[in-house]
Amino acid sequence: MKQYSKITKYALMATLAFSMSCNDQLDLQPISQETADNAYSTASQIEAALTGVYESFQSSQYYAWDHIIFQDTRSDNTYAGGDNTEIFEFDNIDVNTTNSRVMSAWSSIYNAISKANLVIERAPLVSEGISDERKQQIVGEALFLRAYHYYNLVKYFGGVPLHTEFISSTDPSETRKSRNTVAEVYAQIINDLNEAANYLPDTYGSDDSVNKARATKGAVNALLTKVYAQMPNPDYNAVLTHANAVINSPAGYTLLSNYDELFDGNHQNNSESILEVQYLGGTEGNWxxxxxxxxxxxxxxxxxxxxxxxxxxxxxxxxxxxxxxxxxxxxxxxxxxxxxxxxxxxxxxxxxxxxxxxxxxASDDNEYIFRLADIILLKAEAQNELGQISDAATTVNQIRARVELPDLTAAETASQDAMRAAILKERRLELAMESKRWDDLVRYGVVVQTMNNITDIDLRTGQPVNYGMTENDILLPIPQNEINRNPNLTQNPGY
Incomplete structure (x- = not known):
C-alpha cells in the first residue's frame, strides 16, 4: 500500500512523480540511482525529498493511528477494545519492552528525522531552478518537522539520542549514540523552531489546502506553545507569548462557530486548523x-x-x-x-x-496536528500559572460558549488550584480522542493519581480494575531491539 498527501500536489512545485515506501525503513535512495554527490541537486529533487519528510505522517503507523493508543487508550479516555494484546498493554499501563508498537513508533519517527536531516543539509546546496527564499523555506519546513518528531520522542521516552546530521555511514561511532538528556532534547527542539520561524511565512497564499498542509509561522508558534508548557520546567511566559502569536497571527485563525463541523469531513483545512495531516482517499487514504x-x-x-x-x-x-x-x-x-x-x-x-x-x-478524513482551541486553552493554562486567574477564566469561557455551556462557576475560579482543575477538565472535553490526554495528565502532575483513582468495573468478573500505576510508567520503555543493537542506550527505570 502506498499513501500520498496533498503535500505531494503542492509542495513539489514541479511535475515530478515521486513515491515513498509505506514501511518504516528509510526510502530516500538517490533519484535515478544518481551518486550521493549529485543527488538532490535540483529544485525538483529537493522538493521531492521534502515531500518525503511530510509523507512520514501518512506512512508511519504511529502518526496514522497509534498516537491515539499512546495518549487516549493509555489514559482514562478510552479502552483498548478489540483483541490486540499489545494495545491491551497500553490500556493496562503495563507496556512490555518488546511491544512492537513502541518499536514501530521509535523507528518511524527516527526515520522521519533522518529524512528531515537530509533536506536540511542538501537544500542550501541546490543551485538549479530555485530561489534563495524557497531554499530557506524548505530548510524551515524540515527544521519544524524535525522538531515535531523530537517533541514526540522526548515526551514518550525521555532523553533520546540526538541525530542532527544525515547518517550515511555504518560506523558505530556515528550510529550508536548514547541518550541525550531531556533538557538537551528540548533545547534542540527550541533551537530548530526558532530558526524555522526566521524562514517560514504566515501563509503560502490563499489556498488553505496548502496553508494547513505545510509548516508555517503559525505551526511553529503552536509547537513552541506546547513545548514550553510540556518541558519539565515550564516557561509559562513563553507559553503565553507563543499562544498569543498564534491567536493574533496574520493567518487569521478563528474558532469554527459549530464544533461538530471540525469532524464532519466537510470542513477540512478550516479556519480553526493550524496544521493537518492530509489525506485524499482511495490509494492516498487514511486507514x-x-x-x-x-x-x-x-x-x-x-x-x-x-x-x-x-x-x-x-x-x-x-x-x-x-x-x-x-x-x-x-x-x-x-x-x-x-x-x-x-x-x-x-x-x-x-x-x-x-x-x-x-x-x-481509505478515508479522506484529515487528522489535526494543531488546532486553535488547543492553543487557546494552553493560553488559559499559562494565564492561570502566572496568577492571572480572572483572565484565564475569560479565555476558557470563550471555548465553553461555542458549545453552549455556561461560564465557569465561582467555585471553579476561586483559586489557582480550582482553576487548574477546571482547565484540565475543559481540555479533556474539548480534545477527547485527539491524542492530548496523556500529555495533559503528565504536565499537570496528576497522571498516577488519576489512573489509580479510576473505578472501572470488569463486567466479566464484577471486580474493579486495578491499574497499579507508578511514576516509572509515565515513560514508555526504550525498545529492547534498539538496546540490543546499540549497547550505549540505557533503559528507562522500571523496565
Missing part, C-alpha cells in the same frame, strides 16, 4: 477511521479499538456537555460482548466518532 467507527459506518462487524471509557462519558454527562459528547461519541448496539459496557450481545456501546468516514480503509 485509521476504519479502526474505531461502528458497524453502521464502517461496513464491517468486528469489534473495534479505542472504545470511549465510562469515565469519559461520565465527564461529558456531568458537565451537561451535549454538543461535544455528540461530536466525539456515537452509541450503537452491537453483536459482541464488551467487558466494560455490556457483558451480553446486543448491548449499546460508545464508539469514537471524531473521524467519521471509514472509506473501506
Amino acid at each position: 485509521a477511521p476504519q479502526m474505531h467507527l461502528p458497524p453502521s459506518l464502517s461496513g464491517d462487524t468486528w469489534r473495534k479499538f479505542t472504545t470511549p471509557s465510562q469515565d469519559l462519558v461520565n465527564a461529558f454527562d456531568n458537565e451537561g456537555d451535549v454538543v461535544r459528547k455528540n461530536a466525539a461519541i456515537l452509541f450503537e448496539t452491537v453483536s459482541w460482548v464488551d467487558e466494560y459496557w455490556g457483558n451480553t450481545p446486543g448491548s449499546s456501546i460508545p464508539f469514537a466518532y471524531k473521524w467519521r468516514n471509514a472509506g473501506s480503509w
Whole structure:
C-alpha cells in the first residue's frame, strides 16, 4: 500500500512523480540511482525529498493511528477494545519492552528525522531552478518537522539520542549514540523552531489546502506553545507569548462557530486548523477511521479499538456537555460482548466518532496536528500559572460558549488550584480522542493519581480494575531491539 498527501500536489512545485515506501525503513535512495554527490541537486529533487519528510505522517503507523493508543487508550479516555494484546498493554499501563508498537513508533519517527536531516543539509546546496527564499523555506519546513518528531520522542521516552546530521555511514561511532538528556532534547527542539520561524511565512497564499498542509509561522508558534508548557520546567511566559502569536497571527485563525463541523469531513483545512495531516482517499487514504467507527459506518462487524471509557462519558454527562459528547461519541448496539459496557450481545456501546468516514480503509478524513482551541486553552493554562486567574477564566469561557455551556462557576475560579482543575477538565472535553490526554495528565502532575483513582468495573468478573500505576510508567520503555543493537542506550527505570 502506498499513501500520498496533498503535500505531494503542492509542495513539489514541479511535475515530478515521486513515491515513498509505506514501511518504516528509510526510502530516500538517490533519484535515478544518481551518486550521493549529485543527488538532490535540483529544485525538483529537493522538493521531492521534502515531500518525503511530510509523507512520514501518512506512512508511519504511529502518526496514522497509534498516537491515539499512546495518549487516549493509555489514559482514562478510552479502552483498548478489540483483541490486540499489545494495545491491551497500553490500556493496562503495563507496556512490555518488546511491544512492537513502541518499536514501530521509535523507528518511524527516527526515520522521519533522518529524512528531515537530509533536506536540511542538501537544500542550501541546490543551485538549479530555485530561489534563495524557497531554499530557506524548505530548510524551515524540515527544521519544524524535525522538531515535531523530537517533541514526540522526548515526551514518550525521555532523553533520546540526538541525530542532527544525515547518517550515511555504518560506523558505530556515528550510529550508536548514547541518550541525550531531556533538557538537551528540548533545547534542540527550541533551537530548530526558532530558526524555522526566521524562514517560514504566515501563509503560502490563499489556498488553505496548502496553508494547513505545510509548516508555517503559525505551526511553529503552536509547537513552541506546547513545548514550553510540556518541558519539565515550564516557561509559562513563553507559553503565553507563543499562544498569543498564534491567536493574533496574520493567518487569521478563528474558532469554527459549530464544533461538530471540525469532524464532519466537510470542513477540512478550516479556519480553526493550524496544521493537518492530509489525506485524499482511495490509494492516498487514511486507514485509521476504519479502526474505531461502528458497524453502521464502517461496513464491517468486528469489534473495534479505542472504545470511549465510562469515565469519559461520565465527564461529558456531568458537565451537561451535549454538543461535544455528540461530536466525539456515537452509541450503537452491537453483536459482541464488551467487558466494560455490556457483558451480553446486543448491548449499546460508545464508539469514537471524531473521524467519521471509514472509506473501506481509505478515508479522506484529515487528522489535526494543531488546532486553535488547543492553543487557546494552553493560553488559559499559562494565564492561570502566572496568577492571572480572572483572565484565564475569560479565555476558557470563550471555548465553553461555542458549545453552549455556561461560564465557569465561582467555585471553579476561586483559586489557582480550582482553576487548574477546571482547565484540565475543559481540555479533556474539548480534545477527547485527539491524542492530548496523556500529555495533559503528565504536565499537570496528576497522571498516577488519576489512573489509580479510576473505578472501572470488569463486567466479566464484577471486580474493579486495578491499574497499579507508578511514576516509572509515565515513560514508555526504550525498545529492547534498539538496546540490543546499540549497547550505549540505557533503559528507562522500571523496565
